[in-house]
Amino acid sequence: MSVVYERTKGLNQNQSIYCPGCTHGLEHKLVMEVLEELGVLDRTIGITSVGCSGLMFRILNTEVVTSLHGRAPAVATGVKAVQPDAIVYIHQGDGDALSIGMAETISAASRGENITVIFANNNIYGMTGGQMAATTMVGDKATTCPAGRDASLDGNPMRACELISQVEGAKYVERVAVYDVPHIIKAKKAIKKAFQNQIDGHGYSFVEILSTCPTNWHLDPLASMDKVKNEMEAVYPLGVFKDE
Numbered sequence: 150m151s152v153v154y155e156r157t158k159g160l161n162q163n164q165s166i167y168c169p170g171c172t173h174g175l176e177h178k179l180v181m182e183v184l185e186e187l188g189v190l191d192r193t194i195g196i197t198s199v200g201c202s203g204l205m206f207r208i209l210n211t212e213v214v215t216s217l218h219g220r221a222p223a224v225a226t227g228v229k230a231v232q233p234d235a236i237v238y239i240h241q242g243d244g245d246a247l248s249i250g251m252a253e254t255i256s257a258a259s260r261g262e263n264i265t266v267i268f269a270n271n272n273i274y275g276m277t278g279g280q281m282a283a284t285t286m287v288g289d290k291a292t293t294c295p296a297g298r299d300a301s302l303d304g305n306p307m308r309a310c311e312l313i314s315q316v317e318g319a320k321y322v323e324r325v326a327v328y329d330v331p332h333i334i335k336a337k338k339a340i341k342k343a344f345q346n347q348i349d350g351h352g353y354s355f356v357e358i359l360s361t362c363p364t365n366w367h368l369d370p371l372a373s374m375d376k377v378k379n380e381m382e383a384v385y386p387l388g389v390f391k392d393e
């Protein structure tokens with residue numbers, strides 16, 4: 150009998166650290182499969198942000214460096230500088246990348262750092278219990294906007310790909326989703342391209358993945374996937390924003 154599917158060597162045997170229906174785990178799996186297919190698992194260093202995915206070191210078989218909230222781009226820059234042969238990537242949430250870490254995100258893109266960013270946009274601060282994030286959509290409820298985000302009071306949601314694609318140093322910027330198999334396949338292709346760019350020395354690549362947080366959205370896993378498809382995609386359109 151031939152083997153048609155195997156667990157990627159990039160994931161260890163530990164139980165998932167995420168809530169049921171959270172897409173962080175699926176995103177790690179895609180990243181690890183890509184790194185294994187590219188043959189670079191043993192020279193990859195992941196940089197965690199602060200947020201739920203900050204615990205990714207528990208389930209990954211790659212090296213992982215933990216950084217302070219919002220500071221993953223600076224840590225990734227330093228790691229790449231001292232280990233230029235390492236494949237360095239960041240997995241960070243929207244609170245980390247676009248709120249406390251916005252300056253770092255834009256600066257790393259502007260410098261054209263040869264790193265890969267996997268940006269999980271789940272519309273909310275997950276780890277700390279569901280506060281409004283820079284990405285929270287107008288009308289969506291969070292603990293800090295219980296009546297729903299009001300643009301006149303709280304500002305408008307920030308669109309990462311639209312912003313970062315305007316930054317000169319950014320080379321590849323794409324937004325993907327993972328709510329069904331065709332989209333998962335597309336997301337994996339984008340992730341692979343982002344890592345291939347780094348291997349080829351092309352510079353800064355940014356992949357935004359529309360993600361779920363069933364726990365703080367107060368939805369079950371299937372309804373969460375539907376929300377991404379029916380609501381998030383309208384505010385955050387999928388596609389390639391830059392490919393130089």
Ligand SMILES: Cc1ncc(C[n+]2csc(CCOP(=O)(O)OP(=O)(O)O)c2C)c(N)n1
Pocket residue numbers: 198199200201202218241242243244245246269271273274275276277282362
């Ligand atoms: C300097 C600092 N400020 C605030 C916090 C609290 N904090 C921890 S995680 C987090 C937000 C995480 O949200 P996000 O980046 O969207 O990731 P998620 O948990 O949703 O994956 C905040 C505000 C902190 N750890 N450090």
Ligand code: SF4
Pocket residue numbers: 166167168170171172173201271275276361362363364365
């Ligand atoms: S709180 Fe949200 S982001 Fe964090 S693990 Fe649970 S579902 Fe995922």
